[in-house]
Amino acid sequence: MEERELFAQYRETHDRALRNEIVGKYLDVAAMIARKFTGRGVEYDDLFQVASLALMKGVDRFDETKGVKFSTFITPTIAGEIKNYFRDRSRLIHLPRRVAEIRAQIRSAADEIFSRTGKSPSAREIAETLHVSEEDVLSAMEAGGVVSLDRPLSGEEETNYYDLLPAPDDAFEKIEERDVIRRAMQSLNETEREIVDLRYIKELSQTETAKRMNVSQMYISRMERKILEKLREKLKKSMTE
Amino acid sequence: MMKLMEITFPLGREIMTTIRLMTGGLCSLYGLGLDDSEDCKVCVTESLLLLMHGGCREARVRFSDEDGLRIVLEGEGGTEGEKTMEEEISVALLRALVEDLNMEKDGRITRIGFGFRAR
Numbered sequence: 635m636e637e638r639e640l641f642a643q644y645r646e647t648h649d650r651a652l653r654n655e656i657v658g659k660y661l662d663v664a665a666m667i668a669r670k671f672t673g674r675g676v677e678y679d680d681l682f683q684v685a686s687l688a689l690m691k692g693v694d695r696f697d698e699t700k701g702v703k704f705s706t707f708i709t710p711t712i713a714g715e716i717k718n719y720f721r722d723r724s725r726l727i728h729l730p731r732r733v734a735e736i737r738a739q740i741r742s743a744a745d746e747i748f749s750r751t752g753k754s755p756s757a758r759e760i761a762e763t764l765h766v767s768e769e770d771v772l773s774a775m776e777a778g779g780v781v782s783l784d785r786p787l788s789g790e791e792e793t794n795y796y797d798l799l800p801a802p803d804d805a806f807e808k809i810e811e812r813d814v815i816r817r818a819m820q821s822l823n824e825t826e827r828e829i830v831d832l833r834y835i836k837e838l839s840q841t842e843t844a845k846r847m848n849v850s851q852m853y854i855s856r857m858e859r860k861i862l863e864k865l866r867e868k869l870k871k872s873m874t875e
Numbered sequence: 876m877m878k879l880m881e882i883t884f885p886l887g888r889e890i891m892t893t894i895r896l897m898t899g900g901l902c903s904l905y906g907l908g909l910d911d912s913e914d915c916k917v918c919v920t921e922s923l924l925l926l927m928h929g930g931c932r933e934a935r936v937r938f939s940d941e942d943g944l945r946i947v948l949e950g951e952g953g954t955e956g957e958k959t960m961e962e963e964i965s966v967a968l969l970r971a972l973v974e975d976l977n978m979e980k981d982g983r984i985t986r987i988g989f990g991f992r993a994r
Contacts, residue, residue: 666964670921674913705960709967720910744909753994754908757899772899775909 641698688715736774818868926950943992
């Protein structure tokens with residue numbers, strides 16, 4: 635059935651099955667728009683839910699006789715609902731710690747500045763509050779977006795994010811993995827091992843780790859990159875052996 | 876009008892993050908809030924996608940100081956034709972996020988411009 639026909643029929647009958655058919659037809663549009671708003675500290679699933687609800691409301695409000703396509707009509711409606719959601723709810727939502735530690739810090743700093751000044755803060759104001767560089771704030775905001783599992787790891791044409799997903803549990807594999815990790819850890823010096831312990835075993839933030847070790851957060855950030863690189867090299871070697 | 880930055884680059888999805896980061900940096904320089912900065916990045920991305928879907932292989936982005944931060948994106952060699960649903964959504968999204976959207980075709984050049992002001 636044509637779009638206009640479908641809407642005309644729904645307007646006449648208010649048949650719930652018809653509404654569901656329309657919603658089902660445009661759910662991809664809701665998903666597409668929700669994806670465009672990721673990377674702001676709110677999970678995609680939440681955005682998709684908001685977008686889907688806006689879509690349902692939009693179906694009831696759409697007037698097909700006005701000569702506007704439904705996709706054109708519904709896009710600002712969904713975008714508006716998502717922006718309202720950001721305004722009302724995003725300050726209550728937190729991402730998993732490991733995924734985006736600095737993003738969580740950005741959010742709480744933004745909340746703090748917002749409650750103090752009443753306006754949405756700039757990256758520079760957040761950077762000053764967190765004692766990190768402006769670039770770090772911008773990069774963290776960018777890095778939190780959704781990535782495709784097929785996307786190659788940086789500098790690794792043949793490895794993608796999907797390859798990093800754990801396989802289903804297997805006791806023997808786990809023992810082997812532990813052994814490989816233990817051997818890789820031996821390649822680290824004492825300071826590096828202490829950083830791994832504080833960051834990944836005790837799950838401290840970079841700032842907390844820096845305080846404990848009496849160094850700057852930037853130093854921990856640099857060291858962490860170096861350690862991960864070292865471990866990756868070591869693990870890659872172990873796998874090919 | 877004071878030109879802040881202008882960059883020409885081959886159009887492709889892999890360049891989007893770089894351009895978004897650059898946009899975010901300039902928004903910050905202009906004192907835009909986080910929400911406006913993110914909206915601005917969405918607008919830049921959508922504009923580039925429109926140019927890309929239109930067949931442009933290269934794009935030029937110009938950031939200038941014009942009663943706030945003004946951004947103009949240009950592409951050459953795009954094809955005319957019926958817009959896909961994805962393109963329609965991009966246009967509708969741009970219209971939803973900025974008030975002074977300007978889209979024009981000047982010979983073989985497609986131009987999309989909009990502005991953001993610190994609040």
